[in-house]
Amino acid sequence: MNTSSDPRTTLIIPTPETGDSPPDDPLRSPSLYFNRELSQLDFNFRVLAHAQDERVPLLERLKYLCISCTNLDEFFEIRAGTLRHAQDLGFGPGADGLAPSTVLARIHDRAAELVSAQYDCWNRVLRPALAEAGIRVMGRDRWNEAQTQWLRDYFRDEIMPVLSPLGLDPAHPFPKILNKSLNIVVVLEGRDAFGRAGHLAVVRAPRSLPRIIQVPEEISGGPNDFVFLSAMLASFVDDLFPGMQVKGAYQFRVTRNSELLVDEEEVDNIALALRDELAGRGYLRAVRLEIAEQCPPAIVQALLHNFDLTENAVYRINGPVNLSRVQQIYDLVQRPELKFPPYTPRVPKGLDTMFKTVAENDMLLHHPFDSFAPVLELLKQAAEDPNVLAIKQTLYRAGKDSPIVEQLVQAARNGKDVTVVVELRARFDEEANLGLADRLQEAGVQVVYGVVGYKTHAKMMLIVRREGQKLRRYVHLGTGNYHSGTARVYTDFGLISADPRIGHDVHLIFQQLSGLAPSLKLECLLQSPFTLHAGVLARIAREAAHARAGRPARIIAKMNALNEPQVIRALYDASQAGVQVDLIVRGACTLRPGVPGVSDNIRVRSIVGRFLEHHRVYWFANGEAPELFCSSADWLERNLLRRIETGFPILDLHAAERVFDEALKNHLADNVNAWTLGADGHYTAIRPADGETPHSAQGSLLARICG
Template sequence: MSFDQASYFNNRELSWIEFNDRVLEEARTKENPLLERLRFLGITQSNLDEFFNIRVASLHKMISVDYQGTDPSGLTPSAQLKGISEKTHEMVEKQYNTLTRSLLPKLEEHQIYLLTMADLSSKQHEYLDEYFHQKLYPVLTPMAVDVSRPFPFIANNTLNIALRISKAGTTGEKGEKSFATVQVPDVFPRVLRLPGADNAFILQEEVIKHYISELFVGFDIRETACFRVIRDMDMDVADEDASDLMKEIEQQLKKRERGKAMRLEIEADMSKHLRRRLVKELGLAEEDIYPVKGPIDLTFVSKLIKQVQGHDDLLYPAFEPYYPKAIRNKNLFTEIAKHDIFVDHPYDSFQPVVDFIKQSAEDEDVLAIKMTLYRVSSKSPIITYLKKAAENGKQVTVLVELKARFDEENNVHWAQELEKAGCHVIYGLVGLKTHCKLTLVVRREENGIRRYMHMATGNYNDVTARMYTDMGLFTANQEMGIDASNIFNMLSGFSEPPFFHKLVISPEGIRNFLMEQIDEEIANVKAGRKGHIQMKMNSLSDTKMIKKIYEASAAGVRVDLLIRGICNLRVGIPGVSENVTVHSIVGRFLEHTRIYCFYADGAERVFLSSADLMNRNLSRRVELLFPILQDNIRKQIIHIYHLMWADNSKTRILQADDTWKRIDRRGLGNLDVQEYLLDNRVNIADYLFEDDGVKKELPVKSKRQFIPIRKPE
């Protein structure tokens, strides 16, 4: 049976917009704390900006080279851009309706105000008058445009004010057409706290507009309106010569800011004259213009949230990640030598990962540390301990992925710092991003050399580990250790291992391995046995994997998919995907874990991975998939997956018409799986070991009623 029909696939970009709409839905959900709703709104804006920076820019590049091909859903680049424009304009309108009609009025009910100059008291006016003249005025630069002064370059994601001005006392068409711009400086906070109230704020651009005539002495201000440009920010780096890779990355970072304009946001009441001038100068089409009825660039809300005082009740309750007692205040090498150790972030603390590197740096018997770094925090403790390890005479090898999108500058900095400390820094393989999360520690012990590893689904980033759900495994498994050594030899040299014992890597290896597991499920069903596949990932867009899932469904295998973001697969196609159910959880934490489970005729195989089922992950990146071999950890992950599948609070289910619908909770108890895992993190984490013995049952204590949801018929 062929599964190649275009009608069997959703478009990747339009599916992403549906995901961002699910995030926006959280901003509109009254059950969420008010300031968290505001935060979700800001996230939709930053998501959308990056989408235009990269994905929309890529489509424009295809059109520029007259690419006539189609995606698996049958859409040309031009058709995709048309669909993106229609859906994004709808989303922007919904964003601002959410802000102005719902969130701002609700904030005012709690005496939290976002004011304009017209709303201010005389005392607040005096404060801003001094603020403008003492701080803002010296920094502002008026940019007039005329025959001798060309239209200035407008940098990506900068807020600007367009002006229509005329010579003082002049009238007529000539004076009205004079044009100027002023960039709102980002060296000062955009959200300004006002005196006279605990939580009264104003935006910097409102202040500048009020006083802007002082920048154009001798001119009359006919009109002011804010605008913002989003540009092509993708980097075109040729890394065939690794010796020049860092230099080229640094050069590309400088060039990136001057990419082609992709999107223009303007105030909705901007005149046709200013609008036409901006469209012409920026080389945009009408469908690239986004008029908004409110403050441009909604990411300002995160700055506002940080400044609100006395309203912890409008935020999610604070929590402290749990440090499992099996390894708390203990020598990690001793504990890992006894048994594998599992951590589930952010419910479990990221500190054991930091402590693993710290103890490796300080342990006299550790000979070498090898590690892959894709994204780390700006003040990474892991970098600190890697440098300390090198200073202590350990052989430290760190693969720093310089091409990690939007972290390039940060990673160049860390690569240079590590090299200064005496670490050996490598940059991966030509043409491939290294996205796997792997640490290998080589230790000298009484019985010889022993390898200790940490493998994970998420980055070695102590900041995002509090916001993203990810799983990690500490192990001293001998075969995995050999595989890990071979992976690092492959990354740093010319070694090409003929096979791996337990670990699976991409490119290609993970796709082939998962297809083999799916084939076994298909064979079991055809033999009259049960077949069941459970997978969780960020995105599903790889055409080959989708076809294989269709093949399994058509054969009668039940396929349950937890997919946070993009899903090119369609459900409910007769004879094709009737046995596939897709859930998406969007909640307090960003669901980032990748889990791949197969029933395997009752043996239930479980794998964790750094890879989503996207072509880039499976074909163009070095990714890692690792098995969970220890029985109690395997059962724990399956248990957590079942809890996620039973969520009926933050889950949406993909429908046959490609819409996403919430679960009807009538008659059901409420289960928000993320809150549930926060409530039970102590019990679930300590299920693993008690006096080195395995507990047989997972203890569950929760203030929430848990009623599993049956799979829809």
């Protein structure tokens, strides 16, 4: 196995500043920590690399480009927005030694590189490749007379009636601009019917309008020809200002902070408080301005002034400002040969008698390779079974028209005692969760909103069933959400078990969430914010003790992100003791591997493939008695210290072997979709060495499980 030195696949994370006075503990030195925000930003370069990879089907490459764009949007809405808030409050530097102002400056520089790479990929790589494949996204300079006439007619018939252009003057101040909406700023000359002199106007594109318009084949000459709405607005905007001369029209988009701040201890009803906050979310503080690159500097300055932004927040765009909307083409174009081949998830045996099946053996599900159907079937059978007395469930993200919610409603109607812990603060799902909470309550379900100050991120289902003279508990625990849609595109583990030890622990946690129970003494589960953090630290320390005693010691962990300083220091200490540590971290990682004398025994890799790597798995060698946990928690400060999470052991030996083989050993062998992080901050693509067989972790699971 070798690593590519191609500069297109070698990514750089800025090196943290060390500060003036290093701390007494050398493992606290800022030089040993990458910045989380910059590391998260660089993840999108790895996603974008797949858009440039000719081994990937063309329309899938388009999707990777769009994912990198939507990820960047969310980065500014949450990470950059939170940093600006921290800067305003005077927060000091984190473990990396960087102050919020320094991080924001570096974010601009790195994000500008990413934006340039995204539009270069679109303009020079994907758009020409799509055209060659018969899928044309036609710019204004490519429209012939017939196409121009059809587009103008479409504009007048379908678009103009819903537009409300606003001329800017003392009676018409700058309008409110919705977060991430498409807008056109228009430079005008002349006078209107009232004798008002034209200068500037703004045209806002309602979200009801399609951002991509498909041109009929009889007009365009091809079955898959498209035009951006932004191009049509800029081309025909003169129709909106009759009698005046349009001197220029420039698209722009503003991104706003979307992190809702609700002081839960100061409100009587968190649901009502969230509804109030959601009403204004689209108009919170601006954090980024995207503007057509040919827009005159004076107009850019006027927009920056209006949004209270500086030059450090502007990004000049060579193309549509809402490039992520090109993903609509993926759904509109029916060209299977340009997409990943379809697959059919495996459906385990025994679905028709779930309680009997699970009573005999634990059922381990590895999504998306294993179907999500057993989870739905378990709940469906529970809703209908007269012997089932109670169902308890956590919901973080469930999706629209969730079959999980439908079964919970049906269970309540069938007389079951149903309790659902709904996390209202699940980012960007707040409104959906408020709606499903209302629906559940209307059906007689007891809805609990979790614990003040702690998001309930644990994925748990508990079913209490009478069997003879006893009650038996059946549980489902997962690393991912109860969302049948993401179960098709995220890699996650789910465990369905009737093990009384696990059932007892889950029962206690639900009691704690719905009541006012004290801290718990759990038999086998680890729980945030109480025992998960301490449990991880203790197990890392145990491996270090094994290594210092001359015994074999190893840690393998897989997660989405890593930044918790105590865990990182514990891993550094374990490395110094001789513990071999392999970390598979998809996104942000603030640990610096490969530092001589500190982390030379730690290796970090990231996998970016067809499916979003999402499961969290922790494995500790523990001498001859290895321990393996699956979890809902990343090794982030928020997950380990400020959320309600679970880490659940895989007690069945066969299931534990599956998890180890499929999620750890398999991913450590990947030389197709893997990147390795170096001590200098470079992420480098791993490729097969000469004569080495290519191995894709996800591809091997598709072949092995789905056939």
